[in-house]
Amino acid sequence: MVYNYLYMTQIHLTPLADRVVVSLVTKPLSPSGIIITETVETEHPEQGTVLAIGKGCKEVAVGDVVVFTKYGPETVTLEGVNYYILREDQILAIVK
Secondary structure (H helix, E strand, O other): OEEEOOOOEEEOOOOOOOEEEEEEOOOOEOOOOOEOOOOOOOOOOEEEEEEEEOOOOOOOOOOOEEEEOOOOOEEEEEOOEEEEEEEHHHEEEEEO
16 A cells, blocks of 8 residues: 555555556646646656555655656556556656
């Protein structure tokens, strides 16, 4: 069981091997304060917060903000919240 700090709920999802459970970071505002829509960002990678990691993960930790490809992860919906499950090697970068 993992505690999702973004939604203040517990999720019953434990990733296996080198899998990572990620929740999307909210859409950023442009410098002028306008919300950037999905149609503008169609080809850009996604950013998310790591909520849980499998025992085989070596480079990411729970709480890291990561960048990953939009089309790589599997989408899982639990209690109305979307989570992404992806392999550690599908993560492009860790945001510091």
